[in-house]
Amino acid sequence: MANRLAQSTSPYLLQHADNPVDWHPWGPDAFEEARRRDVPVLLSVGYSACHWCHVMAHESFEDEATAAVMNAGFVNVKVDREERPDVDAVYMEAVQAATGHGGWPMTVFLTPEGEPFYFGTYFPPEPRHGMPGFREVLEGVRVAWAERRGEVDEVAGKIVADLRERRLTLGEPRQPGAEETAQALLGLTREYDPVNGGFGGAPKFPPSMVLEFLLRHYARTGAEGALQMAADTAGRMARGGIYDQLGGGFARYSVDREWIVPHFEKMLYDNALLCRVYVHLWRATGSELARRVALETAEFMVRDLATPQGGFASALDADSADASGRMVEGAYYVWTPAQLVEVLGEEDGRIAAAHFGVTEEGTFEEGASVLRLPQEDGAVQEAGRMASIRERLYEARLRRPEPGRDDKVVAAWNGLAIAALAEAGACFERPDLVDAAVTAADLLVRVHLDDHARLTRTSRDGRASSNAGVLEDYADVAEGFLALASVTGEGVWLDFAGLLLDGVLDRFTDESGALYDTASDAEQLIRRPQDPTDNATPSGWTAAAGALLGYAAQTGSEPHRTAAERALGVVAALGPKVPRFIGHGLAVTEALLDGPREVAVVGDPDDPRTAALHRTALLSTAPGAVVAVGPADGELPLLAGRVPADGAPTAYVCRGFVCDAPTTDPALLVAQLGG
Known part of the structure; x- marks a missing residue:
C-alpha cells in the first residue's frame, strides 16, 4: 500500500506511517476514494504527546488483523488535532453532543460527504469496563452501512443539521464593564478550592488564563481576594508534582486535586502561558518563588523545546522507557x-x-x-x-531514556512563547531570553508568513505545511509581535502584527463583530467552527480581541479598537456565568477598563536613563499596558510628537493618546502607572 503519511510535517502522523492500516491524510482524495468504494470514512484524531493515542495505536493500529478489517471496510483518515484544530473542533463538538464527553484519540465514522454518524474516543481491542471492543465497533458500523443505509443517512443528516444551527447568538453586542468582572470574580470565588488552590476537583488543569485575569483585576481594583487566589494557586502548583522540580516547566494537568501526580506530557502552550503568569505574579508581589519558576520555565522552553531552526517544538511525550525498556508514563x-x-x-x-x-x-x-x-x-x-x-x-x-519530542512548530503556540520570553527577558534582565523570542519570531516571518500576509499553522525542519492558520494563530502571533515591539522598540514587529490583525478583520469576522476560528476562504467543513471560550489555550476569539486592543493602543487605530470592543461583547454575556471558561476574555476586559495605558519613553536607547524608564514601564502591573521606546519621532507611533524634557530621556503615560505630565523620574513614572 502507498505510504501516504511519510511526507507529513506532523510527528504524530509519521508515528503511524508504518502501520498496517492504509491511512490517508485529511483531504479530498480520501473522501473521493470513499465515494468510489461506497464505504464509510473512519476518522481518527489525536496528537503526538497523547498517552491513550499511543495505547490505541499499539493495541489496534499496529495489529495486522485489526488493520485488515479497517482496510477492507473503510477509508481510514488520520488527523493531528494540533495541525488541524478546525477539523478536530467540528467533530469533537459532534462527539460531545452525542456522548456527553470527549477526548483523544477521537474516533468518528463519516459518510463520504464528511457527515458523522457514529462516535467514540478510545476503544480497547476487546470489550472492557463497559466499553465495546474496537473490532466489535468496526463490525457494527460495517453492518449498519451495508444493511441499514437509510438509518445511517438519516442520523448523519440530523447531526449535521443540528451542528449548523449552533450559531453563536449573543443578542445586542454590549461592551463588558466593571460589573461583569466583579460578578466573574464572585463566581470564581465560589468554585475556588481553598485547600489546594485552583478550581473544581480532579483532574485539575493549570488555570493560566483565569490567573491572568485575577492578577489584572487586582492591579486595577486592589481586590486582595483576587491576588490571594492567584498567588495561592500558583504557589501550590509550583510546589506540586505538576511542576518539574529538577528541570523546570509544567506537565499538562494533575490527575488529583492536590497537584501531586501529573499527566506527564509537557506542552509548549502551557509553559508559555504559565511562564507569563509567574512573571506577572512576581511583578505584583516580588515573590522569589514566582521569579524562580518563571525563569526555570523560560529556560526549560529554550533548552528542551527549541528547534534547530529557532522555533519551539510543540510537546514532550508523557511516556518514556523505564529501566526494563518498557514504555511507561512518567518513567523519566x-x-x-x-x-x-x-x-x-x-x-x-x-x-x-x-x-x-x-x-x-x-x-x-x-x-x-x-x-x-x-x-x-x-x-x-x-x-x-x-x-x-x-x-x-x-x-x-x-x-535516562528521554521522552519523545513532537518537534513541529505551531504558529499560535510560538506566538505565546515569544510573548512570555520577551517579557521574562525584559523583567529579569535576561537578554538571552529576548534573543530567543526574536529568533522564533524571525522563523515565523520567514517560514510561516507568505507574501500575502497569510499564516501557515505548522512547520517542521524549516518546511511549512499546507495547513492554513486559524484565528488563534493570527491572534497569538500578533500578541507575540506586540510584546516584542514593547520590549525591543523595533517598529517592524508592530508592522507585522498589523498585517496579521488586518487579516483578522478581513477574513475572520462578520458584520456583527463575531469571530470565527477559520477564515472566510478556508476549506469548508460541515460547519464553520466558532468558540469564544478558552480551552487549553486562549480562545482565538478573545486572543484576537486582546491583540486588536493592544495594537490600537500602540497605533491609535480606531477600527482595531472598535473591533476589539465589539468582540468583547461575548464577555458581557459569558463572564458572569462561566468565568472559568472565558478567563482570557476577562483579562482583556481588565485591559480595556484600564485604558489600556500607553507609555512612550523618549530618549537614546543606549542611554542608561532611557533604559531605566523603559524597564520601569515594563514592570508596571497596569493591565495590558503597551510601551514604546526610542528617540523623538522614532519608528513607533506612540513616539510621534513626544520630545525629551530639558534634553533628558522622558516618559509619557497616556490613555487614548491623552497624556499625563511627562516625567524624567522613574519613581514618578511608577506613581503615574499605579504600581
Whole structure:
C-alpha cells in the first residue's frame, strides 16, 4: 500500500506511517476514494504527546488483523488535532453532543460527504469496563452501512443539521464593564478550592488564563481576594508534582486535586502561558518563588523545546522507557528512595527524600514518587546543599531514556512563547531570553508568513505545511509581535502584527463583530467552527480581541479598537456565568477598563536613563499596558510628537493618546502607572 503519511510535517502522523492500516491524510482524495468504494470514512484524531493515542495505536493500529478489517471496510483518515484544530473542533463538538464527553484519540465514522454518524474516543481491542471492543465497533458500523443505509443517512443528516444551527447568538453586542468582572470574580470565588488552590476537583488543569485575569483585576481594583487566589494557586502548583522540580516547566494537568501526580506530557502552550503568569505574579508581589519558576520555565522552553531552526517544538511525550525498556508514563520523572540513595549516597538521599516528599509507599506506580515540595518552606531549607542535590539528580536524570519530542512548530503556540520570553527577558534582565523570542519570531516571518500576509499553522525542519492558520494563530502571533515591539522598540514587529490583525478583520469576522476560528476562504467543513471560550489555550476569539486592543493602543487605530470592543461583547454575556471558561476574555476586559495605558519613553536607547524608564514601564502591573521606546519621532507611533524634557530621556503615560505630565523620574513614572 502507498505510504501516504511519510511526507507529513506532523510527528504524530509519521508515528503511524508504518502501520498496517492504509491511512490517508485529511483531504479530498480520501473522501473521493470513499465515494468510489461506497464505504464509510473512519476518522481518527489525536496528537503526538497523547498517552491513550499511543495505547490505541499499539493495541489496534499496529495489529495486522485489526488493520485488515479497517482496510477492507473503510477509508481510514488520520488527523493531528494540533495541525488541524478546525477539523478536530467540528467533530469533537459532534462527539460531545452525542456522548456527553470527549477526548483523544477521537474516533468518528463519516459518510463520504464528511457527515458523522457514529462516535467514540478510545476503544480497547476487546470489550472492557463497559466499553465495546474496537473490532466489535468496526463490525457494527460495517453492518449498519451495508444493511441499514437509510438509518445511517438519516442520523448523519440530523447531526449535521443540528451542528449548523449552533450559531453563536449573543443578542445586542454590549461592551463588558466593571460589573461583569466583579460578578466573574464572585463566581470564581465560589468554585475556588481553598485547600489546594485552583478550581473544581480532579483532574485539575493549570488555570493560566483565569490567573491572568485575577492578577489584572487586582492591579486595577486592589481586590486582595483576587491576588490571594492567584498567588495561592500558583504557589501550590509550583510546589506540586505538576511542576518539574529538577528541570523546570509544567506537565499538562494533575490527575488529583492536590497537584501531586501529573499527566506527564509537557506542552509548549502551557509553559508559555504559565511562564507569563509567574512573571506577572512576581511583578505584583516580588515573590522569589514566582521569579524562580518563571525563569526555570523560560529556560526549560529554550533548552528542551527549541528547534534547530529557532522555533519551539510543540510537546514532550508523557511516556518514556523505564529501566526494563518498557514504555511507561512518567518513567523519566519519578524516583524511589533507593534510586535517590544510589545517586546521592545515604545521607543526601535521605535529605532529598524528605525534601521532595519521596516515600516507600510512593505517590505514583510501583512505589515511585513524583518530586514535589510538600513543605511551604521546603524551597529554602538547606539551600546550598539542596542546590547540589538538585544538580546531581538532574544530571542523573539526563542519563535516562528521554521522552519523545513532537518537534513541529505551531504558529499560535510560538506566538505565546515569544510573548512570555520577551517579557521574562525584559523583567529579569535576561537578554538571552529576548534573543530567543526574536529568533522564533524571525522563523515565523520567514517560514510561516507568505507574501500575502497569510499564516501557515505548522512547520517542521524549516518546511511549512499546507495547513492554513486559524484565528488563534493570527491572534497569538500578533500578541507575540506586540510584546516584542514593547520590549525591543523595533517598529517592524508592530508592522507585522498589523498585517496579521488586518487579516483578522478581513477574513475572520462578520458584520456583527463575531469571530470565527477559520477564515472566510478556508476549506469548508460541515460547519464553520466558532468558540469564544478558552480551552487549553486562549480562545482565538478573545486572543484576537486582546491583540486588536493592544495594537490600537500602540497605533491609535480606531477600527482595531472598535473591533476589539465589539468582540468583547461575548464577555458581557459569558463572564458572569462561566468565568472559568472565558478567563482570557476577562483579562482583556481588565485591559480595556484600564485604558489600556500607553507609555512612550523618549530618549537614546543606549542611554542608561532611557533604559531605566523603559524597564520601569515594563514592570508596571497596569493591565495590558503597551510601551514604546526610542528617540523623538522614532519608528513607533506612540513616539510621534513626544520630545525629551530639558534634553533628558522622558516618559509619557497616556490613555487614548491623552497624556499625563511627562516625567524624567522613574519613581514618578511608577506613581503615574499605579504600581
